[in-house]
Amino acid sequence: MATSFWVPLAIHTAAKWRVADVLEDGSKTVAELARATDTQEDPLRRVLRALASLGIFAETEDGRFAHTPMSRTLRSDAPGSLRDFMMMIGADWYWRAWGQLPHSIKTTQPGFDQVFGEPVFEYLSKHAEAATVFNRAMTGFSAMSGAEVAPERYDFSQVKTVVDVAGGHGSFLARVLKTHPHLRGGLFDQPAVVAEAQAMLAESGVADRCTLLGGDFFESVPESYDVYMMKMIIHDWKDAQALRILQNCRKAMLRDAKLLLVEQLMPERAVPGPHHFIDLAMLSMLGSKVRTVTEFRALLAQAGFELTRTIDLVHGFAILESKPS
Template structure:
C-alpha cells in the first residue's frame, strides 16, 4: 500500500508521449521562471551559501511565499536546490545565474525571458505563414531599430552577448592558434569582449573592434582594463558600407545568422575587399546538422525566424554563400556540446 502523503508512478521508464508534450509546452514558463530569478538576483544573494527563503526574500525584495513557490519550481527543474525545508542554495546550474562569474548566463536569461522577445515570439505564426519576422509584426519595426530607441535594452543585450561571447570564445579559441596573426578585426564586435578575451594571449597581435558608434565607444575602457589599450582600439562604422582594411584575420561572432544571404554576402564581400593577402575569416556560429537529433542550432534557427531575416546555415549553404562573394570554405570546426557555437573558416577563393 502506498503510504499517505506519498505517490507511486504508474509506469517505469520514459514518460508517455502526452506527458512529454506537456513538459515541452511548459518550457516557456520555465524560461520565465529562470528569467525572474536572474532579474531578482537570487543567485547573487546565495553566493555565500544557502539561506532561508524568508531571509532571501528580504534580500532580493520579493514576497516570501511567492519566492518559495518560484524556487521550489526551479529546484524541481534542477536550477537551485532546497538544502533544508524552505532553505535554498546554489548548484552548478544556479551558479550560471550569478553576475560576473565564468560561464554566467544571468543577462542572457533576462534578455531571452524579457517582455520584448516574448511579445515577438507570440507572433511566430505570422513568421511561419509569411516568412516575415515576428518581431516586426509585434513591435512595428526591426529589432535593430527598436534597440536604438531603447537604451536600457541595448545595455542588457550587450551584456547578454558579452556573457555568451566569453563562453563561446574561450571554447572556440582554446585550440585555435593565432600566433601567426598580425591584425585581428572583430566585425560587429560590440564592446570588444572577443578581443579582450583573445588578445592578452598574443602580445604581438594588433586588434580592432568595429561596430556602430553607440556600442563601440565602450571598448576603450574594456581594453584598458585588460591591459591591451596600446594595441587594441574601437572603430565606428557600418559593416554594410565598408570595414576596416589591413586585417589578416576577420572575425564575425554570432552576426551573420541574423541576416539573409544578400545582406550576409554584402558583409563578406566588404571583408574580402578589405583583407590583406593571405587573410582569413573566422565565423563563430552553429552549423546546422542533418537528421532528427537535438541541436541548439535548430532552436536558434527558429529564433532568427522570429526576430530577424536570417537563419542557421548548413555546410552546403555556407559553401554557396561563400562562392557568391569570392570566398571558399577552408574548414569547419564543430564545437558543440563543449561550447555554444562552431567555427567556420573562409578564405579567398583564389587562395
C-alpha cells in the same frame, strides 16, 4: 513539452530579483530573501519551491533555501553566469516576438517586426534597458556556447594584424590578443558601441595593441588587415544582408588575407540538440537562420570567397576559414 515555457519564466523571475546573489553567503529563510530582494514572501516561496523541484536551489527541512550547482550559475558574478541570458529569455520583447512564429512561417518575416513595427536592432537602439539586456545576454551566450575557445584553436603565428568586424565591446578580440601577444588588432563596430570598449580592453591589458574603429559594415569595413574575424554575426542576417557584409569584407581585403567566421553550424538533418530551436529564434527575432556548411559555402562563393576549411569547436560551433577566390 507544451508547458516547458513555465520553467524559463520561473528562472527569469529568480534571476531578475538576484536571489542567487543573496544566497551566496549561505542559506536563508524566505522572509530574509524577500526583504533582501524587495519581494513578497508567499509568491517568492512558491517560485523557489518550483525551481527547487528541478534542482535549481534547494529547500532544507526547516524551510530555508540554499544553492545547488545549477542555481549558482544564476549568480551575476559566477564564471560563465547564465543570469544575463535568462534575463533576455524572460523579457517581454523576446517572448512577444516568439509568439508571432506562425506569422514568420507564413511570410518569412520576423515576428519581432510584426509586433513592434521595426527590426530588433532598430528597436534596441531606442530602448537602452532592452539593449543592455540583449548585449549582456549575447556575451553570456558566447561564453557558454564554447565559441570562446576559437582563439586557442586557430594558428595566428604567421599573422600580424587582425580586425574583429562587429566586435561589440571587444571581449573576443581581447582574448585573441591576449592569447597571441605578437598580434595588433582593430575593433570595428558602430561608433557608439566601440566608444564603450576602451575600459574593457585596458582591463584586459591589450588596449595598447588595439585600434578602435567606428563605422557601418553595410557601407565598408577597415582595409588591409591580415585576418578579418566575425563571431556569431552572419547568422543575424538574411542572405541579402549577409552577402553585402561579406562583399564589403572582400573589398577591404588584400589577396593573401583570410576571413574567419565563428558560427554555429546547422546539421544537414534533424539531430538532437539546440540547433533547430536556435534557428527558430533567428527566424522569430531577425528573419535570419543558422546555416549549414553547404549554405555557408554557397554564400561565401557569391561574395568572392573560397571556403578553405572548417575547424570544429564545441557544441556545434566551428571556425570557417575562407580566402579571396
